[in-house]
Amino acid sequence: MPPAEPIAETGIAVPAMADVACGAGSRSDSPDLGGASGEDSASRPYSVPCHDDLLDRIDEWGPVDTPAGGFHLVPVRLERDLPLIGRWMNDPAAAAFWELAGPQEVTQDHLRAQLAGDGRSVPCIGVLDGAPMSYWEIYRADLDPLARHYPARPYDMGIHVLVGGVAHRGRGLGGLLLRAVADLVLAQRPSCTRVIAEPDIRNTPSVAAFLTAGFRFSAEVDLPAKRAALMVRDRPLRHLL
Numbered sequence: 001m002p003p004a005e006p007i008a009e010t011g012i013a014v015p016a017m018a019d020v021a022c023g024a025g026s027r028s029d030s031p032d033l034g035g036a037s038g039e040d041s042a043s044r045p046y047s048v049p050c051h052d053d054l055l056d057r058i059d060e061w062g063p064v065d066t067p068a069g070g071f072h073l074v075p076v077r078l079e080r081d082l083p084l085i086g087r088w089m090n091d092p093a094a095a096a097f098w099e100l101a102g103p104q105e106v107t108q109d110h111l112r113a114q115l116a117g118d119g120r121s122v123p124c125i126g127v128l129d130g131a132p133m134s135y136w137e138i139y140r141a142d143l144d145p146l147a148r149h150y151p152a153r154p155y156d157m158g159i160h161v162l163v164g165g166v167a168h169r170g171r172g173l174g175g176l177l178l179r180a181v182a183d184l185v186l187a188q189r190p191s192c193t194r195v196i197a198e199p200d201i202r203n204t205p206s207v208a209a210f211l212t213a214g215f216r217f218s219a220e221v222d223l224p225a226k227r228a229a230l231m232v233r234d235r236p237l238r239h240l241l
Contacts, residue, residue, distance in 0.1 A: 054143070068177070069129035082104060086104040120140040128177075131167070136181065137158075150196075153194070155193070156194060156196050159178070159195060194232050196232055199231065201226075202227075215233045217231060
């Protein structure tokens with residue numbers, strides 16, 4: 001799978017209450033944040049450096065406070081995160097739109113395509129109050145194949161999200177965290193004037209979650225694998241919506 005291609009085709013699975021059911025996601029599935037003093041960064045859970053990229057080093061964006069608790073985007077480390085993400089992708093609600101169900105190698109190939117790329121897309125684990133509970137892809141929409149299907153602007157950013165973790169379903173976290181992440185992107189990327197998303201038009205709970213998060217519906221667009229709702233969060237409107 002080419003590094004740039006999967007992103008525009010990936011759907012967003014957010015069922016009722018804007019949350020995605022998952023097969024696992026308790027803190028026992030992945031280690032807690034932090035680590036002992038002097039511990040090597042490669043073995044320190046949820047604190048991992050990443051190379052300079054086109055997204056201004058997401059690993060340095062830091063946590064943000066939300067009404068649900070402290071939230072942190074942590075770039076994926078394959079050996080640590082693959083089992084958890086693979087379980088989430090095999091949940092029927094996620095599989096219907098992400099199309100990454102099956103053996104762990106399917107998810108592994110999807111993640112490796114981004115991790116081995118040029119930095120235009122960064123897969124991340126969303127950590128809420130120390131618990132890994134969601135999967136995110138933060139990407140340069142203007143450099144993605146998606147840009148061929150809408151009037152892209154320089155430095156447009158895109159978001160994909162999968163809310164997992166059985167303890168985090170049914171709490172309305174989808175819209176809440178989408179707003180937090182979109183605002184974090186705008187705060188960390190001064191050149192970015194808007195954040196883009198393209199959930200499957202049939203995934204009405206996902207579209208509703210983006211609307212709750214302050215995105216506006218812009219248009220329906222035909223992508224190679226789906227008909228999508230183009231959702232936009234504009235920098236000038238972020239305090240109004």
